[in-house]
Amino acid sequence: MKRLDFGDVAQLARAPALQAGGRGFESHRLHNMSSVVLLLSCRDRAGIVAGVSGWVASIGGNIIDAQQHTDAQDGMFFQRVQFTPPDGVDLDDLEQRFAVIARELGLDYRFCALPYRPRTAILVSKHLHCLSDLLSRAHLHDLPIDVHAVISNHPDAQEISDMYRQRFVHLPAGAQHEGRADQERQLASLLDSLSIDLVILARYMLVLPKSIVDAWYPNMINIHHSFLPSFVGANPYRQAHDRGVKIIGATAHYVSEVLDEGPIIAQDVVRVSHRDDVQELSRRGRDLETVVLANAVRAHVEHRVLVVGNRTVVFE
Secondary structure, three states, X not given: OOOOOOOOHHHHOOOHHHHOOOHHHHHHHHOOOOEEEEEEEEEOOOOHHHHHHHHHHHOXXXXXXXXXXXXXXXXXXXXXXXXXXOOOOOHHHHHHHHHHHHHHHOOEEEEEEEOOOOEEEEEEOOOOHHHHHHHHHHHOOOOOOEEEEEEEOOHXXXXXXXXXXXXXXXXXXXXOHHHHHHHHHHHHHHHHXXXXXXXXXXXOOOOOOXXXXXXXXXXXXEEEOOOOXXXXXXXXXXXXXXXXXXXXXXXXXXXXXOOOOOOEEEEEEEEOOOXXXXXXXXXXXXXXXXXXXXXXXXXXXXXXXXXXXXXEEEOO
């Protein structure tokens, strides 16, 4: 789908739900679902909440959670409704039944099944704290991801991957352009061959080519070690130290073709002072990065994120 500018209200009504689908969408249909999430967006108008809740009741469903947001400035309405479906109904059935009311209300929507445990690949370079945290959470069933590969341009992650009995793939990137291009082709082929639903860049320090980014948007999440849009690019803690900032932050976002400018999913900050050197800023930042990335991944797999142009609506 064409990337839309947030100010283009006429087109926004059709944007969020379609953009939030992607590779993992079809695999939702294969799950033994205990509940269904309906994500929708449209131009704000009277009767949407009543229409949607009435439809759920009419098919024999039971709403267990409902959240909504109205953007008064742009006249947009967004909603997430989680409900238990009647027995013997799958997502295709729900979409067909919902189509009539969706046309009447001008809704853009998608249905997702819960629980959802996406087939996941984690990309990492030399900094292993985010990888370690993700593997630990997955192992303890704290984060519903099914890790199928840890992929790195360095060998450093081999040991921790072995510890969690995860497949480790070392794809070194040569210094020459030909070496990088070959590594990127191998990476793209590997992700496709593993039928991956979600790609997590856990401090992967190579810029991915547009071909890979476009193929995985919006199912690729990156953690950036700064409070974007401040201190983009390399060495943000050095930049923060040199500017004498009093807070540092971390940002998890969907990867887009523009470096470090994809739609933001989660952010957090911690206070620092003039007494903190670059090493201490980095240490405190690493703690923050693990939590922010985990929160973003959890929001994604729980179907709580709608992409709106280059922004997001993240339901609680």
